[in-house]
Amino acid sequence: MRKRLMPKTLADYRDIVGEDEISKIYRKSSEVLGKHILNINATYYGGGVAEILRNMVPLMNDAGVQVGWRAIPANPDFFRVSKKFHNALQGGDINLTEMKKEVYEGTIEEFARFTHINHDLVVVHDPQPLPLILYYKKRQPWIWRCHIDLSSPNEELWTYLKYFGIRYDNAVYHLDRFAWRGVGNYSIMKPSIDPLSIKNTDIPQSTIEKYLRKVGIKEGDSRPLISQISRFDRWKDPMGVLKVFDLIKNEMDCQLLLVGAIAADDPEGQEVYDEVFSEVQKREDVKIAVNVHDIVVNAVQRASDVVLQKSLREGFGLTISEALWKETPVVGSNLGGIPEQIIDGETGYLVDPYDYEDTAEKVMNIIGDENLSDEIGRKGKQHVKENFLIIRHIKEWLDLWTEFLT
Structure with a gap:
């Protein structure tokens, strides 16, 4: 080997x-x-x-x-x-x-x-x-x-x-x-995506748990985990993700993890991060991780019950294919290249990025139905294997x- x-x-x-x-x-x-x-x-x-x-x-x-x-x-x-x-x-x-x-x-x-x-x-x-x-x-x-x-x-x-x-x-x-x-x-x-990169390759459960602890997810915490992985960019709408999470939190006990990077060629990234960080501090069940290693992204995508990609504009959004490759369901905005990856109702759900209530409902549908989650995960991985x-x-x-x- x-x-x-x-x-x-x-x-x-x-x-x-x-x-x-x-x-x-x-x-x-x-x-x-x-x-x-x-x-x-x-x-x-x-x-x-x-x-x-x-x-x-x-x-x-x-x-x-x-x-x-x-x-x-x-x-x-x-x-x-x-x-x-x-x-x-x-x-x-x-x-x-x-x-x-x-x-x-x-x-x-x-x-x-x-x-x-x-x-x-x-x-x-x-x-x-x-x-x-x-x-x-x-x-x-x-x-x-x-x-x-x-x-x-x-x-x-x-x-x-x-x-x-x-x-x-x-x-x-x-x-x-x-x-x-x-x-x-x-x-x-x-x-x-590269299925053999550190971000996407198979990793054992012990490694997943190790890196979840590093980003603030407590060992043994069995509450559903929702995440969004993207640059700190206004087009990725991290503030909108927080609004969606607030709606979900009113209905079920869960946690949110925002994982992002500040790209070297994006001078607005730090400003967006600071705004999001300020809002995260007001919420007990939200964590934020910035500029983490690829293996952390891998662990978070595998551990998440649902990955969000609530972009307002999107070139393609490969974080969706990354999550689907790991058999994790995704709820994403119906724009850009996202509909190429999410077949609505089969490999995830497509939503209007400005409809917070519907987005929250779709996330809760997946979390509340283990059979649905498993089926979406299997179909999602196959779709990525065949196309991305x-x-x-x-x-x-x-x-x-x-x-x-x-």
């Missing part, structure tokens, strides 16, 4: 997806064998993009494709501006000043001066590095991988960013309804790269 700390290889996934699926990756990779692919995003840690790249890049190299990854060494001013861009691209307002444009483009131009791109294909993730294509004499395909919902962007910002976006050979979105219209060719590719594992994701990237490199 391989030691857990050794780097994962594709062969380690055979017991999960089967020999044939692994063989398909090696066959597909032969089409672009030896090619150099570069991924560029905003940060190495914090958020789903960095996590996907951290899991996927080594496996792609194991398949024989030479895949690299670089992040922007930007200052806080850049991240403040890019966060405003992120909010506006999801429909928020923005005062698009020349100063913001200067900070945004100037940071990327500076990055270009000490970054050498001699690769066969470049993949740029999300809006932060989008202008990079301006600062190189384009000699290879460039693909923009967008991880957010662009179905109703702020028009002024859309017009500005389109100037960079039209230069890319292709864009990749999670869902067709997320795509920018009229800006070149695009593909659809849903994200994935990293092996499927790698195959789709290889197909796209082959299209542009052969």
Whole structure:
């Protein structure tokens, strides 16, 4: 048996997806064998993009494709501006000043001066590095991988960013309804989880209990546990989660755990955390854990009776697939990529994010019916296995790269 700390290889996934699926990756990779692919995003840690790249890049190299990854060494001013861009691209307002444009483009131009791109294909993730294509004499395909919902962007910002976006050979979105219209060719590719990562791999009950104690859940406390795992971000609506919990608490004795991170590229994260922390202190049965290790997230998702994902906007929300992979039922907002993962009434429940009463009722339905909870859990894991594992994701990237490199 391989030691857990050794780097994962594709062969380690055979017991999960089967020999044939692994063989398909090696066959597909032969089409672009030896090619150099570069991924560029905003940060190495914090958020789903960095996590996907951290899991996927080594496996792609194991398949024989030479895949690299670089992040922007930007200052806080850049991240403040890019966060405003992120909010506006999801429909928020923005005062698009020349100063913001200067900070945004100037940071990327500076990055270009000490970054050498001699690769066969470049993949740029999300809006932060989008202008990079301006600062190189384009000699290879460039693909923009967008991880957010662009179905109703702020028009002024859309017009500005389109100037960079039209230069890319292709864009990749999670869902067709997320795509920018009229800006070149695009593909659809849903994200994935890694079932063998520390966050998702099987762990014994003793380990689960150990890490629950570390985040304040007392040993032997048999009350139902509700959790939400997400960045401290207003779009994730942690304050709304507290309102839902207050309604549930009026009907049954239970506890809530909010597990979150403050992403390196999100300057609003600390402010949101402080607001949530202040509210948590007013409630006896609510705990909050910030910037915890992945194994803690694993333990919490396995121990929870219900996981909430009460987002107000959502690119995809892979914490849902993470919980479903562990056979934990999820109640999530009916928006973004959440309905792709939750089949309402089968692998969880979909709710209106502003309907606190219905959300509370759905959570209590699951907690109050063990047979229902078990059935949802089984169906949820199967749904994730068939649709949202990293092996499927790698195959789709290889197909796209082959299209542009052969």
